[in-house]
Amino acid sequence: MTRPDTYRSRATVMVLLALIGLLATGCVRFPAPDSPPPTATAGPPVLPGVQVDIPVEPPPSSEACNATLTLRPPAEMPAPGRMPLNSTMGAILERGRLIVGLDIGSNLFSFRDPISGDIQGFDVDIAREIAGAIFGDERRVEFQVLSSAQRIDALRDMTVDLVVKTMSITCDRLRDISFSAPYYVASQRILSFRNSDVTGPVQLAGKRVCAARGTTSIGRMQSIQPQARMVSTTTWADCLVLMQQGQIDAVTSDDAILAGLAAQDPWVRVVGPSLGEEFYGVGIPKGQDDMVRFVNGVLERIRATGRWQQIRDRWLSILDTGYGAPQPYYRD
Known part of the structure; x- marks a missing residue:
């Protein structure tokens, strides 16, 4: 009588021989399923917020107003860290930080450095000069990212103290907010x-x-x-x-x-030629005349000391417009 383990041994040998035969004759082939051609088409990606063929908008106002006329700085600027009581600057000093609206998509003016992650640019340095004048520390500033369409509302709602964002001074905007003296001409x-x-x-x-x-x-x-x-x-x-x-x-x-x-x-x-000049100003909530005068005092100082030119040379040396620091015109 043949023992069961003998049968198992023979079966194992037969399986091994079958595998060796398959390897000797080549790889096992299995038919691939049908692969019909693709039916979908792809177009360019659509960015959020894009509007095409937008309706005609009014051009910049031709209203007869001197939009850049502003308030004179204080006769004597307060020392950093010692703002007047009950002033807009005093409330900011007590809070501990200046809140500034800008964006991070305006390269050279305000953008995020891809290596350090810091927000940098011409507008950023102007904002830091104002923070330094309040606190004695230019780092005491919080930046809030705004789109161009959000700038006016952010100032009206007072969710920011200032907007420093390539913002043109216009008669239309002066109905809703205040501006400093111009700090750049474009x-x-x-x-x-x-x-x-x-x-x-x-x-x-x-x-x-x-x-x-x-x-x-x-x-x-x-x-x-x-x-x-x-x-x-x-x-x-x-x-x-x-x-x-x-x-x-x-x-x-x-x-x-x-x-x-x-x-x-x-x-x-x-x-192309210039299509029109734009005077950038620091946006300030309506009615905060003390803040307008204070910011104008900061701008006066950086013009007089050459700091404005240093900031311009750092960020905007690529431009050869011939413009220097714009001169202020005061109405009082």
Whole structure:
């Protein structure tokens, strides 16, 4: 009688022989399932907040007002850390920090450094000068990121103490907020591709032109070139992304902002004549005249000491506009 373990041994040998035969004759092949061609199509990604072919907006107001006329600084500026009692600056000093609204998409003016993560730029340094004048420590500032369209509301709601965000002083805006004296003068121009035929507003007829929502750039471009197809975004950085994706033909904004975009992409350039001057001011809640005078005193100091020029040389040396620190004009 054959023992059971003998049968198991023979079976094992037969399995091994079968495997050796398969290896000798090649790999085992299994038929692949049918793979029909793809039916979906893909388009360029859509950035949130983009509006295409936006309605015509009014150009910057031609109202007869001297928008840059402002309040004279105090005869004697208070020492840092010793703000007047019951003043706007005193309340900020007691809180322990200055709250400033800006954005992080305006390269050269306010942007986040990709290595350190710090928010830096021309506007940031202006804000730090104001914080230093209040506290004696320019680091005592909290930045809140705002879109251009949020600037006025943030000041009206007093969720920020100041807005330092490439904000043009206009008669329309003076109805809702106050401004400091101008701290920078810019010219609205056009950003186009280097291989493009766009060299000015004439060539923008029928083309897609981007600008950040809530800025004066949109209305001015529509008044100069009514046939331009305006596209608005939340930030200026979004305009550059749309340009890189081929979804727009040009960007229009102030030359300083456009220079910051051009610094990020060698295939674009700033072109054309000035479409109009813009005077940037520090936005301040309506009725805070003491804060207007105090900020004007800070701006007066950095002009007189050469600090303004140092800040400009650090961030805006790429520009050759010929503008220096704007001179203030006081109404009292």
